[in-house]
Amino acid sequence: xxxxxxxxxxxxxxxxxxxxxxxxxxxxxxxxxxxxxxxxxxxxxxxxxxxxxxxxxxxxxxxxxxxxxxxxxxxxxxxxxxxxxxxxxxxxxxxxxxxxxxxxxxxxxxxxxxxxxxxxxxxxxxxxxxxxxxxxxxxxxxxxxxxxxxxxxxxxxxxxxxxxxxxxxxxxxxxxxxxxxxxxxxxxxxxxxxxxxxxxxxxxxxxxxxxxxxxxxxxxxxxxxxxxxxxxxxxxxxxxxxxxxxxxxxxxxxxxxxxxxxxxxxxxxxxxxxxxxxxxxxxxxxxxxxxxxxxxxxxxxxxxxxxxxxxxxxxxxxxxxxxxxxxxxxxxxxxxxxxxxxxxxxxxxxxxxxxxxxxxxxxxxxxxxxxxxxxxxxxxxxxxxxxxxxxxxxxxxxxxxxxxxxxxxxxxxxxxxxxxxxxxxxxxxxxxxxxxxxxxxxxxxxxxxxxxxxxxxxxxxxxxxxxxxxxxxxxxxxxxxxxxxxxxxxxxxxx
Amino acid sequence: xxxxxxxxxxxxxxxxxxxxxxxxxxxxxxxxxxxxxxxxxxxxxxxxxxxxxxxxxxxxxxxxxxxxxxxxxxxxxxxxxxxxxxxxxxxxxxxxxxxxxxxxxxxxxxxxxxxxxxxxxxxxxxxxxxxxxxxxxxxxxxxxxxxxxxxxxxxxxxxxxxxxxxxxxxxxxxxxxxxxxxxxxxxxxxxxxxxxxxxxxxxxxxxxxxxxxxxxxxxxxxxxxxxxxxxxxxxxxxxxxxxxxxxxxxxxxxxxxxxxxxxxxxxxxxxxxxxxxxxxxxxxxxxxxxxxxxxxxxxxxxxxxxxxx
Numbered sequence: 034x035x036x037x038x039x040x041x042x043x044x045x046x047x048x049x050x051x052x053x054x055x056x057x058x059x060x061x062x063x064x065x066x067x068x069x070x071x072x073x074x075x076x077x078x079x080x081x082x083x084x085x086x087x088x089x090x091x092x093x094x095x096x097x098x099x100x101x102x103x104x105x106x107x108x109x110x111x112x113x114x115x116x117x118x119x120x121x122x123x124x125x126x127x128x129x130x131x132x133x134x135x136x137x138x139x140x141x142x143x144x145x146x147x148x149x150x151x152x153x154x155x156x157x158x159x160x161x162x163x164x165x166x167x168x169x170x171x172x173x174x175x176x177x178x179x180x181x182x183x184x185x186x187x188x189x190x191x192x193x194x195x196x197x198x199x200x201x202x203x204x205x206x207x208x209x210x211x212x213x214x215x216x217x218x219x220x221x222x223x224x225x226x227x228x229x230x231x232x233x234x235x236x237x238x239x240x241x242x243x244x245x246x247x248x249x250x251x252x253x254x255x256x257x258x259x260x261x262x263x264x265x266x267x268x269x270x271x272x273x274x275x276x277x278x279x280x281x282x283x284x285x286x287x288x289x290x291x292x293x294x295x296x297x298x299x300x301x302x303x304x305x306x307x308x309x310x311x312x313x314x315x316x317x318x319x320x321x322x323x324x325x326x327x328x329x330x331x332x333x334x335x336x337x338x339x340x341x342x343x344x345x346x347x348x349x350x351x352x353x354x355x356x357x358x359x360x361x362x363x364x365x366x367x368x369x370x371x372x373x374x375x376x377x378x379x380x381x382x383x384x385x386x387x388x389x390x391x392x393x394x395x396x397x398x399x400x401x402x403x404x405x406x407x408x409x410x411x412x413x414x415x416x417x418x419x420x421x422x423x424x425x426x427x428x429x430x431x432x433x434x435x436x437x438x439x440x441x442x443x444x445x446x447x448x449x450x451x452x453x454x455x456x457x458x459x460x461x462x463x464x465x466x467x468x469x470x471x472x473x474x475x476x477x478x479x480x481x482x483x484x485x486x487x488x489x490x491x492x493x494x495x496x497x498x499x500x501x502x503x504x505x506x507x508x509x510x511x512x513x514x515x516x517x518x519x520x521x522x523x524x525x526x527x528x
Numbered sequence: 529x530x531x532x533x534x535x536x537x538x539x540x541x542x543x544x545x546x547x548x549x550x551x552x553x554x555x556x557x558x559x560x561x562x563x564x565x566x567x568x569x570x571x572x573x574x575x576x577x578x579x580x581x582x583x584x585x586x587x588x589x590x591x592x593x594x595x596x597x598x599x600x601x602x603x604x605x606x607x608x609x610x611x612x613x614x615x616x617x618x619x620x621x622x623x624x625x626x627x628x629x630x631x632x633x634x635x636x637x638x639x640x641x642x643x644x645x646x647x648x649x650x651x652x653x654x655x656x657x658x659x660x661x662x663x664x665x666x667x668x669x670x671x672x673x674x675x676x677x678x679x680x681x682x683x684x685x686x687x688x689x690x691x692x693x694x695x696x697x698x699x700x701x702x703x704x705x706x707x708x709x710x711x712x713x714x715x716x717x718x719x720x721x722x723x724x725x726x727x728x729x730x731x732x733x734x735x736x737x738x739x740x741x742x743x744x745x746x747x748x749x750x751x752x753x754x755x756x757x758x759x760x761x762x763x764x765x766x767x768x769x770x771x772x773x774x775x776x777x778x779x780x781x782x783x784x785x786x787x788x789x790x791x792x793x794x795x796x797x798x799x800x801x802x803x804x805x806x807x808x809x810x811x812x813x814x815x816x817x818x819x820x821x822x823x824x825x826x827x828x829x830x831x832x833x834x835x836x837x
Contacts, residue, residue, distance in 0.1 A: 148578050151567075155575055238782075242779055
């Protein structure tokens with residue numbers, strides 16, 4: 034009886050193992066987080082936004098220097114508060130066969146502007162006063178106040194007019210005119226799109242655990258994964274002959290933020306001491322690697338408004354100690370700071386290393402990690418001394434008003450550190466009203482120099498992007514903001 | 529029996545209602561605003577206020593609770609704050625996967641635990657006993673987040689027999705079921721051993737042996753049925769735990785179950801989803817409890833007949 038029992042188990046095991054075949058004709062792209070919404074009027078998370086770029090078209094996009102460029106429409110500035118957008122030949126077709134038209138553009142943006150629809154994107158385009166349809170290809174935007182960066186706000190995917198008018202939800206059943214058709218989204222772990230040009234199917238597979246994601250790539254159950262792996266796993270994949278790795282310098286900006294209204298941290302000398310105590314090159318070399326670059330400002334140097342050749346805060350523990358001593362801190366009276374971070378394991382790892390580096394210069398750091406909701410609530414409400422986070426995919430310099438203007442203290446904006454500097458406010462306002470690009474970019478550069486001097490943020494680095502793919506995948510190109518547009522050209526060779 | 533069931537159902541309803549109210553109040557007390565998480569910092573105050581009103585979050589907490597309970601009686605579990613999809617459809621997507629994994633894991637646990645427990649009981653104090661209990665101790669000592677990846681490395685990568693993760697066919701259930709089942713088997717095998725040891729010294733066992741029945745028949749058909757009551761209790765408790773979702777295993781194997789949905793909803797402060805998941809888990813425990821009582825009656829005539837009298 035015992036023998037029969039074990040033979041039965043072995044039989045079942047062999048039967049089940051015969052059912053395992055990693056081959057597939059789809060290009061399978063592993064995701065670290067599942068998309069939340071395929072409705073571009075509501076999607077705010079990075080994964081949804083990147084997938085929505087494949088499904089929907091937008092009026093404006095950005096080039097390699099993050100300058101605004103036409104996507105599906107060219108624009109003409111008729112006056113400071115009046116822009117005319119005309120759709121060009123690249124406008125695509127919706128699933129019902131209708132071609133994207135100006136009425137779809139008007140309906141989409143009108144929907145977002147309607148406060149009853151509670152779109153999270155309303156804030157970014159609330160300077161639009163009205164939208165006027167001129168003809169089937171032309172639409173005019175009238176603004177409440179001048180803003181030379183206005184076209185760069187029109188990056189939201191365009192939905193069909195009847196969807197916007199009938200207030201239909203596209204969360205689970207998107208209807209876009211982009212380069213990909215929606216095929217199926219049977220559950221949270223699997224989303225299937227199809228490329229219009231050659232009917233190549235792309236399957237997005239959600240795999241939360243980084244190790245498991247890498248193992249799936251090893252076994253061929255997925256073909257591609259991008260970012261969201263610890264460095265040791267990137268190295269591990271790079272050592273495998275069946276896997277190709279590509280790296281690209283990115284623009285995701287990681288920083289340490291200070292609460293400058295805190296009685297200890299409102300002292301700029303203390304902030305400078307902390308900056309000199311952090312060994313950023315070591316962090317980048319050992320923790321991140323690849324094409325991660327040290328940062329000196331929020332915008333990358335190649336940005337049209339980026340700060341080149343900035344004077345960085347070098348790692349200088351002796352200088353850090355002497356700055357602390359000049360403020361009355363020493364071994365008997367150490368500086369004690371509280372450092373908050375989210376519960377993301379990678380962020381905790383960074384924070385732990387920084388804690389140790391600060392300890393070496395005599396700063397005692399109490400590290401506290403919280404789940405995202407609690408952490409976010411704390412930093413919004415100023416219940417912190419220092420924290421670390423990243424700004425992802427920044428293209429428009431309007432981020433400076435949002436983050437550093439004195440009128441942007443939460444809940445009005447993201448000036449979480451309660452940083453107030455009239456000179457900075459003035460630079461932001463002059464940049465926003467500046468008519469020509471040259472003077473605008475100079476104001477932004479001066480602004481970034483001032484921020485580097487005042488240190489409401491310690492710039493850490495710009496994280497790289499990398500893609501690991503099976504060797505039968507070719508043509509996938511990384512983008513500086515980490516989007517998935519490389520899937521337009523990716524090709525899979527079958528066995 | 530009918531009166532017993534009705535009484536049980538009424539007391540169950542009170543317990544479930546109490547749990548739902550408690551969780552409702554606790555989740556609203558946790559720091560973090562779902563409107564902030566949904567809209568981000570770019571949204572205007574007026575937009576936040578409008579969304580709070582639309583979602584009913586500006587109402588006093590007591591009113592929100594009464595509204596929620598009222599909707600529950602109408603069968604309306606609400607809409608996810610984040611994905612704006614009906615919570616009921618989110619649960620219906622996940623329940624089958626959770627039930628499948630729970631049942632198969634329990635089957636794996638039984639397939640491991642019963643032989644180990646029987647071997648240990650029949651060879652008490654000998655090497656077989658120590659080995660069997662040592663194996664079961666190993667099963668409970670190795671955490672899921674370690675065992676899962678190790679099994680993947682062995683069976684998926686090195687041997688290439690099974691898929692790494694995901695829910696895609698029968699084969700994809702093997703590794704998560706083994707991961708969960710081995711931990712359950714550890715506790716179960718000890719229970720099987722200890723209850724069998726109690727029963728094996730009974731007079732009816734001696735009688736069965738004296739009648740010339742084989743060792744296996746004595747253990748399987750005479751000893752084990754009499755040892756089952758505490759084992760059934762434990763199985764019921766374990767099934768309840770499994771049906772509540774095994775978060776770590778679901779995360780490691782990307783299994784689309786209730787556990788991960790609950791944790792993600794808590795992180796995002798998606799109140800309707802959290803409340804619905806808790807409601808489902810508490811009802812599950814209750815149903816499993818009632819089912820366990822019914823199985824008692826089926827297995828043990830004394831319970832059935834005692835009831836009638």
